[in-house]
Amino acid sequence: xxVELTPTVEWLPQCYPHEDDGRNDNDGDGYxxxxxxxxxxxxxxxxxxxxxxxxxxDEVQESVDAATDTTGLDALxxxxxxxxxxxxxxxxxxxxxxxxxxxxxxxxxxxxLPAARTVSIGDQExxxxxxxxxxxxxxxxxxxxxxxxxxVDGVLFTADGFGAYHPPEHCEATAADFEDGIPTEAVxxxxxxxxxxxxxxxxxxxxxxxxxxxxxYDVTAVAPVHGHPVVGAAIDSYLDGFxxxxxxxxxxxxxxx
Amino acid sequence: xxxxxxxxxxxxxxxxxxRTMPRQIAEGLYWIYEAGPDRVERFExxxxxxxxxxxxxxxxxxxxxYLLEGEDETLLFxxxxxxxxxxxLDVLADLxxxxxxxxxVVSHPDVPHAGNAPAIxxxxxxxxxxxxxxxxxHELYRLGEATHVTEGDTIDLGDRVVEFHEATFxxxxxxxxxxxxxxxxxxxxxWMGFPHLGGDALRFVDETDRAFDVxxxxxxxxxxxxxxxxxxxxxxxxxxxxxxxKFDPSVVAPSHGLVIREDTTDYVELMKDVPGIVDRRGxxxxxx
Numbered sequence: 001x002x003v004e005l006t007p008t009v010e011w012l013p014q015c016y017p018h019e020d021d022g023r024n025d026n027d028g029d030g031y032x033x034x035x036x037x038x039x040x041x042x043x044x045x046x047x048x049x050x051x052x053x054x055x056x057x058d059e060v061q062e063s064v065d066a067a068t069d070t071t072g073l074d075a076l077x078x079x080x081x082x083x084x085x086x087x088x089x090x091x092x093x094x095x096x097x098x099x100x101x102x103x104x105x106x107x108x109x110x111x112x113l114p115a116a117r118t119v120s121i122g123d124q125e126x127x128x129x130x131x132x133x134x135x136x137x138x139x140x141x142x143x144x145x146x147x148x149x150x151x152v153d154g155v156l157f158t159a160d161g162f163g164a165y166h167p168p169e170h171c172e173a174t175a176a177d178f179e180d181g182i183p184t185e186a187v188x189x190x191x192x193x194x195x196x197x198x199x200x201x202x203x204x205x206x207x208x209x210x211x212x213x214x215x216x217y218d219v220t221a222v223a224p225v226h227g228h229p230v231v232g233a234a235i236d237s238y239l240d241g242f243x244x245x246x247x248x249x250x251x252x253x254x255x256x257x
Numbered sequence: 258x259x260x261x262x263x264x265x266x267x268x269x270x271x272x273x274x275x276r277t278m279p280r281q282i283a284e285g286l287y288w289i290y291e292a293g294p295d296r297v298e299r300f301e302x303x304x305x306x307x308x309x310x311x312x313x314x315x316x317x318x319x320x321x322x323y324l325l326e327g328e329d330e331t332l333l334f335x336x337x338x339x340x341x342x343x344x345x346l347d348v349l350a351d352l353x354x355x356x357x358x359x360x361x362v363v364s365h366p367d368v369p370h371a372g373n374a375p376a377i378x379x380x381x382x383x384x385x386x387x388x389x390x391x392x393x394x395h396e397l398y399r400l401g402e403a404t405h406v407t408e409g410d411t412i413d414l415g416d417r418v419v420e421f422h423e424a425t426f427x428x429x430x431x432x433x434x435x436x437x438x439x440x441x442x443x444x445x446x447x448w449m450g451f452p453h454l455g456g457d458a459l460r461f462v463d464e465t466d467r468a469f470d471v472x473x474x475x476x477x478x479x480x481x482x483x484x485x486x487x488x489x490x491x492x493x494x495x496x497x498x499x500x501x502x503k504f505d506p507s508v509v510a511p512s513h514g515l516v517i518r519e520d521t522t523d524y525v526e527l528m529k530d531v532p533g534i535v536d537r538r539g540x541x542x543x544x545x
Contacts (some may be wrong), residue, residue, distance in 0.1 A: 018393055035397065053397045081368050082429070084397045106299050106543060110291075110320065110338035112368045121543060129278070135539070141428040142367070143481045144545035193393060196430050200488040200496070205536075207489065255495040257502060 002067050003172065003229070005221050006153035008041040011229050012063040014056040015171045020130060024165060024189045025213035031165045033190070035084050038223050039067050044129035045074025049148060049157045050225055051094070054087040061091055061156060073182060075100040075127050079159035080145040081111040085225060089113070098225055102127055104146040111144075121146050133217070137161055138209035141195055147213075156213075162238065163190040163226035175234040182228055188245035190226065199253035203246045210239065259353060269496060279348055279545060280459045282508065282516055283440045285326035285417060289348050290459050291337045292317040300476070300542060309470040315455035318477060320369050321512050324352050325422060325437055327414025330359035333384075334435055334444055335512060336373035345373050346380050353381075360412060362387040364446040365424070365432040366398035369545065370512060387412070392431030406433060424448075426482060427502055436504065443506035450477040450513030463519040466476060471527050475534050477513060480544040485535035493532040501525050513544075 002010040018024075019248045025033050040047040052060040064073060076094035078086050081103065095101040095115035100207060102125070105115035120134045135147040136157050139161030148157040164186040166173070175182050191198055191240055198206075213219075214235075221239070222230040230238045263445040280289045297303065302310045312315065322345065324334040332352050337345040349358060358381035363371040366388070380385055388395065390405035406412075406421040417439045424432035426448040435444045451473035457465045478485055485493070501522065509517040509524060517524050 016397060033394065054399060055397050083366060083368075083399075083463060084394070086368075087397075104543070105545060107294050107545065109340040110293055110369045111545060112339040112372050114340075133282060138484075138487060140484075141430075143428070143483055144543045155339050172402045194430055196427060197482070197488070200486075202487060204490045205487040232469075233259060242377060250489070250492075255492060255499050257499045 001172065002039065002063065002219065003174065005050075005174070005223065005229050005231060006155055009150065009153050009155045009221070009223070010039045010067060012039055012067065013061075013172055014052055014059055016053070017168070017212065018165070022194070029167055032168055032171060033163070034171075034226050034228070036225050037063075037170070038155075042074075042128035042130035045073045047061065047077060047104070047128050047130065048092065049077050049223070050079055050085040050159070051076055051088040051092055053084040057088050057091055058124070060088050064092060065138070068144045073099050075102060077114075077127060077132070077148060078103040078113070079148060079157065079225070080104060080140075081113060082142055085159065086113070099182050100103055100127070105144050119146070126164045135213060135217070138213070139191075139195060141197070149217050149219075151237055154218050155223050156217065156219045156221070157223045159225055160194060162222050162224035162230065162242070163194060164228060165190050166228065170228070173228055173244070175228050175230040175238060176213075178228075181234060181241065182230070184241040184244055187241045188248055191242070191245055192249050194226070197236050198246055198249045201250050203243060203250060206246055207243055259373035267489045276396055277459055279324070279352065282442070282510070283519070286437060286440055286442065287324040287326070288459065288510070288516060289322040289324060289337065289345065291320040291341045291344070292458060293320055293338070293340075295455070300452075303510060304519070307470075307472050307476065309452075309467065311454055311467070311475050316452050317455060317458065318450065318452045318513050319458070319515075321510070324349070325414060325419060325508055326352075327417035329415030332360040332362060332412060332414055332419060333358055333377070334425060334478065335361045335364050336361070336377055339372040342373050342376050346376060349377065349538075350380070350440045357381045358384040359414070360385050363400070364369065364434070364444070364512065365389060365427065365429040366400060367429060370446070373411075389424070389431045389433035391433065395431060398431060400431065425496060428481070436506070438503045441507035442510050443504050443508070445509055445511045447481055447510045447512060449474070449509055449517075449524070450481065451511075451515075452476050453515055457515065460515060462515050462517045462524070463513070467525070471530055474528060474531050476541065477544070478531050479535045479538065479541045481513070482535075483540040483543075485532040486539050488532055488536070490536050494529045497525065
């Protein structure tokens, strides 16, 4: 399935069902984590942002086939080479004659992507005729991760940032489907578990970094791999929840000397 | 077990690849090295000209794996990157001989650390795959069926015991550190890495021609632990103190630097300066 976020950007959601581990709010019913990809309808072809996990290989392939009428992709852009983001490069035909592979890496051979066109943070590139900027991501774990800003629809693809866990019934929900916004507890739990370094964070510093990005780019929608897409005014609501979460993660961590 | 081949560095003409034979750090502890690409151009070192840099040399941030040999069994810690698949298979075959590999430990499922796991397990089908017990999405990394280890778990290789630890400074949540009790070596994975000059490949830090400069730590951590720019510096410094209290190792074996075997405490102490410097300057770039 696909969900239209903006006139030319679609969300192709996939979900990973976590086992209860006694740490999260939804324990008892199981809790889920998105491992999604996004399709951009560019003027000169279809561009996929990230490729999903091997765990969802068949489902991702089926979603892409359905979204492209089985004609397949024209380009694949990877936010980084982490397996849940780069697990289906070959099955999607990327790095072949027909599908361009674009990846943020200074040493693509070591990342297992020797045929990729490489980009760096700060670059601006045209892919299938569409202009994308590669943004320094404050919320990331791997060094070579980039956020990707689409200049046509104003979508910011945030890879590991802006995530949230969700209960099984919300797999296809965007932020607009939550009357009171995405639950802060789900934002807290996701970031506590996945961006482990936030236990050391100075919340003021991360707030300033995010303010700089949202000041520099006209963001109409945020498209995370591991969370619900956030469109329009819901972005500010999400950010408020994230800042609370970051402060709580730091407050709850104690160095064990 | 065959004898480790002599220490030898091979520069492959026309490529950026440097391949080396492994080096013995101590009895039964071998250092397997992948140089990766020369970083001079991408890091703009000629323009920036940091104190530790010498324009007459290439600069490498290596990818290291370590083989540990006990009386009964062998264990490989990390796999090198997919750019070096044949190399790591050849080195491994030479080191473990007909006995084969018994344990393959992946510190975390990043491609340069774990990317050769399938090839190594194909070549050594009796080897047990060991992965971090931390994190909650092992199936996304094909680590669901691995043996999961956490703080205090051990593997006895015969007359050598390795112990696993929760990784302190890390990128992936699915991460683990390890110590070798016999040599009091701490394997710090993505922490305490640093660039070195081309002539220093597989040298211990105390064998390099130039004195170590804290800016080498900064060059690496302001890329890999780029988030040091967003932290409360004093909290990170207290964490380093806590690490020293917990480990105070005799040897530090990082995945992305040279092995430190002398004055090790001083080098760990030096890491307390790094977050403050990154905090003031911001990230210098990326790695990977």
